[in-house]
Amino acid sequence: MLDASRLVILDRDGVINVDSDAYIKSLAEWIPYPTSIEAIARLTHAGWHVAIATNQSGIARGYYDEATLAAMHAELERQVTAAGGKIAHIAYCPHGPDDGCACRKPLPGLLEEIRAALGLESLAGSWMVGDSLRDLKAGEPLGCRPVLVRTGKGRRTEAKGEGLDKTLVFDDLAAFVDWLLGGR
Template identity: 60%
Template sequence: MLIILDRDGVINQYDGHYICSVAQWQPLPGSIEAIGRLCRAGHRIAVATNQSGIGRGLYDRDALGAMHERLNQLVGRAGGCIDHIAFCPHHPDDGCTCRKPLPGLLHEIRDALGLKNLSGSIMVGDSRKDLEAGLAAGCRPYLVRTGNGRDTEYHLQKRPLSQVNVFDDLQSLTDHLVMADAS
């Protein structure tokens, strides 16, 4: 199964401020190990991340590439592999078709991996726009409470989305998925 992860707040720490360098990019406890476990259990992993800091001039594609290189190194050491990283570099006012909640990044992942569709895939995020992008692309939406997840969970009580599964973090979601695979 393909599992698509948002980056900031799901894989790495995120407090609402832009992460502009490798030095600022810090994985959440257990997230890298969780990705490794998912891979070893036979799942494919992709990342879909809005990175408007590029469009805002706060960092460039080289800085983002260095962060993603570090992510790939850590995941590799944990016995995993990220099959594709899709990112939107645009400012929110640019009117692009890739910025979540639109499904453009997920379509990029689908095409890069040679898939016909994303049905049966999972989209894991910490924000409503992650979940909406996943639903629009045909994925099952999973919310984690890390990053913006607790606020998102609170707001989903007022404006619910269908079929959203909620877990404390990527590690607890991984426990659930790996146990489901075993049964």
């Protein structure tokens, strides 16, 4: 049985791959940070489970379709597998900010999907790693421990300083993984 305290939930854009204010609209635009794939593999090797929760409103906006998103996620999984890692589940929200869905972060719907897909009773004690406050807020009502990375929009989020009281802050995903696997 999977233990929620051995689960790391990652935002995608800005945490795993380079983000863009113009959206990541194609496989060619999906560029992982040099150390992020290896960081996910290191977590897997150490007995951790990794899931992804990502808002993808570019679908609702018509910038790309679900087949394009599937191609990006297939490449992500291919690279992680090639590095010796595994992604337990990818949950995404295809809706726009005004669609009234329950899955768009900061709402916890994507994390609830991950919880159900992994057969967990709770996500309490798991880690939620993101580059924006909305990522961290999604995990809050479910008992996730918040981690902000400075990649993507992380530096801007940190500079605002709002809502980060109990949040650990790292330069990037690899630095968080170093800390987590280093016994803290």
